[in-house]
Amino acid sequence: xxxxxxxxxxxxxxxxxxxxxxxxYFRSLEREALGSVVADISGKTAVLSxxxxxxxxxxxxxxxxxxxxxxxxVLVHIRCAKQEAYRRIMRQGIPAxxxxxxxxxxxxxxxxxxxxxxxxxxxxxxxxxxTARRCALRLRRDxxxxxxxxxxxxxxxxx
Numbered sequence: 286x287x288x289x290x291x292x293x294x295x296x297x298x299x300x301x302x303x304x305x306x307x308x309x310y311f312r313s314l315e316r317e318a319l320g321s322v323v324a325d326i327s328g329k330t331a332v333l334s335x336x337x338x339x340x341x342x343x344x345x346x347x348x349x350x351x352x353x354x355x356x357x358x359v360l361v362h363i364r365c366a367k368q369e370a371y372r373r374i375m376r377q378g379i380p381a382x383x384x385x386x387x388x389x390x391x392x393x394x395x396x397x398x399x400x401x402x403x404x405x406x407x408x409x410x411x412x413x414x415x416t417a418r419r420c421a422l423r424l425r426r427d428x429x430x431x432x433x434x435x436x437x438x439x440x441x442x443x444x
Contacts, residue, residue, distance in 0.1 A: 299337075304381035312342060319345055323352060337382070338395070340402035349406060359433055361424060362407035365414070367396055408433065 303311045315338075322333060339345055352358035365373075371392050374380055384391040404410065409427045413420040428434070 300377070300380050308382065312338065315339055316342055316344055320348060323348060327357065338399060340406060341399060346402065346406060353408070360407050362403045362410040363413050363420060364410055367393070370396070
């Protein structure tokens with residue numbers, strides 16, 4: 286996750302923007318970046334990875350729903366166990382969005398706040414309990430079961 290924002294003077298990680306400029310500023314950059322990326326990928330095959338609180342903003346959800354309803358986007362929620370998600374985000378230290386005095390409790394609160402938005406919007410939810418390859422195979426199976434075919438650029442067969 287890297288943003289190149291003039292107000293931030295260069296490229297910064299999502300964590301550093303959040304820590305330096307605060308959640309509100311970070312969310313405004315996130316909203317702007319999402320709108321720009323969705324416009325740029327229109328009509329193309331692409332994978333867009335969202336995480337954290339991106340779906341908490343109504344404007345972001347509305348944008349993604351519009352693309353989804355128009356058939357231009359398939360929303361996939363790749364889910365892991367809460368404990369695994371916590372372990373992964375803590376690898377780089379406590380992120381600014383968590384209370385440093387109570388990181389686990391604040392993480393659990395965010396998890397419960399965010400998860401319903403991802404579950405509501407997803408066309409498909411796939412649990413990632415092992416390898417990326419197995420997760421991809423489960424995703425393909427679940428997309429096939431829903432009749433969703435993704436065509437890769439330059440490819441004549443669906444993925």
